[in-house]
Amino acid sequence: MIAFGLRLTLAGGREALARLALIVAAVALGVGMLLAIVAGINAVTTQNDRTAWLYTDGRATGSGDPLWWETRADFFRGRDLTRADVAATGPDSPVPPGVDRLPGPGEYYVSPALRDLIASTPAAELGDRFPGRPVGVLGEDAVASPDDLVALVGRTPAEMERLAGAEQVTAIGTSTPQADSGALKAILGIVAVGLLFPILIFVNSATRLAAARREQRFAAMRLVGATPRQISRIAAVESAAASVLGTVLGFGLYLVLRGPIAEVAFARAPSYPGDVALTAVDTVVVAVGVPLAAAASSLFTLRRVRISPLGVTHRVTPxxxxxxxxxxxxxxxxxxxxxxxxxxxxxxxxxxxxxxxxxxxxxxxxxxxxxxxxxxxxxxxxxxxxxxxxxxxxxxxxxxxxxxxxxxxxxxxxxxxxxxxxxxxxxxxxxxTAGDPDTARMEVYLTGETAAPPAVDTVPGVLATAEFREAPGGGYRTLMSCADLAASPELGRCPAGAAVVEVASALLEPGRTWPASELSAAEFARRPLTGFLVRTDGSPAALERARTALEVGFPGYHHPPSTETxxxxxxxxxxxxxxxxxxxxxxxxxxxxxxxxxxxxxxxxxxxxxxxxxxxxxxxxxxxxxxxxxxxxxxxxxxxxxxxxxxxxxxxxxxxxxxxxxxxxxxxxxxxxxxxxxxxxxxxxxxxxxxxxxxxxxxxxxxxx
Structure with missing residues (x-):
């Protein structure tokens, strides 16, 4: 029966060949798109897993020597830059993926994209942010995307103790934050389900093509003595043969689509081409499941023939x-x-x-x-x-x-x-958000600092600076000197005779008169710094030079120097x-x-x-x-x-x-x-x-x- 079914499929005349070609083409397109979607989702999962080490914190535990760790965000000309500062406390401190050893004080590793960027950018705009010298490049297992900017910076334990948010860990993290991971998987899962249904329906529609005419031919075979089992085998062979050939071509189409899929930023950035891959389970399920589903669909359409060969001609309204x-x-x-x-x-x-x-x-x-x-x-x-x-x-x-x-x-x-x-x-x-129209203003949020670095004022392109200091009693009150406010009138103004005012740094606005503080200018200067504002000429070079100067001058910053944009x-x-x-x-x-x-x-x-x-x-x-x-x-x-x-x-x-x-x-x-x-x-x-x-x-x- 198998040989006879193949003969009917391949030598059944022009109509049979046309039907076979159409089913093969439809199954190939459907399988190719199905594999491409699954591989794309696998690439996103791999990307997500590769960033897990950057979320290391005290929840990860191990038996090695503690490792000082802090992950901080940074920016460069509109691009995200992630930086992890580390300091080993012993020879058995854990080592992140992508490197064979921890960087020592004055050493750092960078991702390939960041390495190229540092080489092509003036040091005052980017390279000076990383103390010491580069000692290597982070491997692919530590960088989610070819475009990612990542740095692993070595410091001394004493330096790490002064960094806000630094802590000791005994193992490298292996999972991303629950909220980020949950939302990502939920949205991607919805997308996957949504894309799979139309493709599966397409494959099923193709394998059911001309089902009524096939029913008539199989009914004629029943009338001349064919058994229901023989008819089922012939139908299954006919559908499975076309589906197997279409599935093979679909895998070829998937290989062609891998490159373009890698360029699509499904979640955050393009993928490495090798990440757009199928698991063994994916391959087996598609390679076996599509032909089986086609055969099952064919048998289902022929259920009337198996019951009675006359059921095809004696149709009744369902x-x-x-x-x-x-x-x-x-x-x-x-x-x-x-x-x-x-x-x-x-x-x-x-x-x-x-x-x-x-x-x-x-x-x-x-x-x-x-x-x-x-x-x-x-x-x-x-x-x-x-x-x-x-x-x-x-x-x-x-x-x-x-x-x-x-x-x-x-x-x-x-x-x-x-x-x-x-x-x-x-x-x-x-x-x-459309971004702050005043893109020349950059702020950095601080904890524990008492004095501003004088080097920021000398950076080319910096027009003015201003300090935010903690008000007595804490809370959300922030102090600003009237001298700084006078140099930046677009931020507001002081009442007559005031030396210090209370402001809301996130709500600075022109024309507003801020309430006076009881502190004198000398008392204001002794208060802890909570933030520092830099006004530049707005050029990208000036902004990055100011950012670098702020990071070097405030190594313990709590939030990175950044504009609203x-x-x-x-x-x-x-x-x-x-x-x-x-x-x-x-x-x-x-x-x-x-x-x-x-x-x-x-x-x-x-x-x-x-x-x-x-x-x-x-x-x-x-x-x-x-x-x-x-x-x-x-x-x-x-x-x-x-x-x-x-x-x-x-x-x-x-x-x-x-x-x-x-x-x-x-x-x-x-x-x-x-x-x-x-x-x-x-x-x-x-x-x-x-x-x-x-x-x-x-x-x-x-x-x-």
Whole structure:
């Protein structure tokens, strides 16, 4: 039976070869995209794991000598720079990944990108921030991305004791902060589930191509003596052969896509090409699962043949779908609503509820699609008297499952696109800032300092400096001298006769008169420094020279010297990364759904070529048949698309409320453009198949086989 099945597949005439080629191409595209998505998510996970050592703290324990440790953030011309300062207390102090030994005092390791940047930048702008000399480059296992700027700086234990936030650790950290990891995995998990569903539907649609004509041929074999088991084997071989070949080509397509995928900043930065990889489990599941799923799908479509060979010709109207099909959709949205105010604390718990909720909604869209299609078709039939509309609506109402199957991939793509763009645009609208228009102002926050370094005033490009000192009694009150305020009138002004004023450093504004302090200028100078402000000419070189001078002069700074633009740039870059993720979702899901729609429409035409031929022979105009096909595709598409878009907006809102405590913002023009283009392309796909009716419904197609 296996040899006979292969013969039917490979030597069954032009129609069989065309069907085989289409199934192979569809499976190859679906498998290639599926593998690329899984590999991309694996790359993000690897990136996340490679940054774990930078989050070392006292929670990691070991048996070696303690190691002084402090991780601090830094910036350089709009880019993030991460720095870890260390000092060994003995020969058995733990060593971070990427190096074979700890740097000694006056030594430091840098990432390849930072090494190149230091070499091409004046020392006063960057290199002078790191004391001593470079002794090596951090390996790939310590740097998440080729573009990352990371430094590992050696110090003495005495120097480390004076650094704010420094602590002794006995082991290097192996996990990122729970909040960052949980949000990242939850969002990526939603993206993965959202992308996998349309691709799997596409593969399934391809393997079901021309199922009705195959049923007729297998029924003829039953009538001449073939057993149900033999028919099942032949069908499984036919589908598995095409799927195996398509899967092999899909792995080749994945290898071609690895390079472009590595360039996509899914979460924070591009990946190393080697990180875009599959695990052994991924490979086995796809290599074995796709052919098995294709064979199972083929056997399911032939269930009538196995029951009775006459079941193919004696067709009856299937039972109409019931309203209970909408239950998974309601249950999924209810689960997401339950998480608002009850978000699980653990990463695994968050992943379970969010992925579970989104998966239930997607299953609900697929399950309720036939019922919604039937409802829409019956409503259309009651309000129309045109022949084409009545034929289409009656057929949709009689078999809404078959009609919805062709558009199910696009419906899911619209849902995924709505969720992705809704979440991203809301996060951007909630937290993106335009940046302080006064980008020439740089601040550093301090603890324990008493005197400002005189070198900052001499840096070329620095126009003025100002000190913030702690007010008596602590709290959030900050002091500033009127001499400094007079040199920077854009920050406000002092009342007449005052020497020192109380200010809010985060709210400095022109024209405001700050309340006077009882302290004299001499008493102000003895108070601890809490911050230092530098006013530059705004040039990038002056800003970086001032930043370097502040870091050298205040080695124990609590927060890095930065402008408002620096502080917002990190979030803006994160949003740009998530925007790329949303673009990937749109660019993958909509074309795949369009292909699935094309396969479904063509498959439907192939299955009904004889009925349509008989209608033409009986005098039905070809234009009427074309309108029938158009109605049968557009009614379920538009009906369920409205539900998918509404469900996507609601799911995005519930996720934002639960995970980030923000509300959904109205999507921008980009979203409506994407949805409009997606629906427009889908209708164009349907229209492009209509010319096939003339060829498929000729007189020769009306004969009995």
């Amino acid at each position: 039972k109409p779908p019931r309203a209970w099909r909408i239950a998974p959709l309601v249950l999924g949205l209810s689960l997401l609503a339950w998480t608002v105010g009850r978000r699980p604390e653990s990463t695994s718990g968050q992943t379970f509820v969010y992925l579970g909720g989104v998966a239930l909604v997607m299953v609900g869209l697929i399950a309720s699609g036939p019922w919604l299609t039937m409802v829409g078709a019956r409503a259309l039939a009651r309000r129309s008297s045109r022949t084409s509309t009545l034929i289409a609506s009656r057929r949709l109402a009689d078999d809404p499952r078959a009609a919805f199957r062709s558009v199910s991939g696009l419906v899911l793509a619209l849902f995924v696109t709505t969720v992705a763009i809704g979440i991203i645009t809301s996060m951007v609208a909630e937290r993106r 620096d502080r917002s740039a990190t979030f803006n870059r994160s949003m740009e990364g998530w925007s790329q993720v949303a673009n990937v979702v749109v660019l993958v899901s909509l074309p795949v759904a369009g292909c699935s729609l094309a396969v479904g429409v063509v498959g439907g035409l192939l299955e009904r070529r004889r009925p349509f031929s008989l209608l033409r022979l009986s005098g039905t105009p070809l234009a009427v048949l074309r309108r029938v096909v158009a109605f049968e595709s557009t009614v379920p598409l538009l009906t369920v698309a409205a539900v998918a878009i509404g469900s996507g907006l609601l799911a995005a809102h519930l996720f934002l409320r639960s995970q980030l405590s923000i509300s959904l913002r109205a999507p921008g023009t980009e979203y409506y453009l994407v949805v409009g283009v997606g629906l427009g392309v889908s209708l164009a796909v349907v229209a492009s198949t209509l010319p096939l009716l003339r060829t498929l419904t000729g007189p020769a197609s009306a004969r009995n086989e």
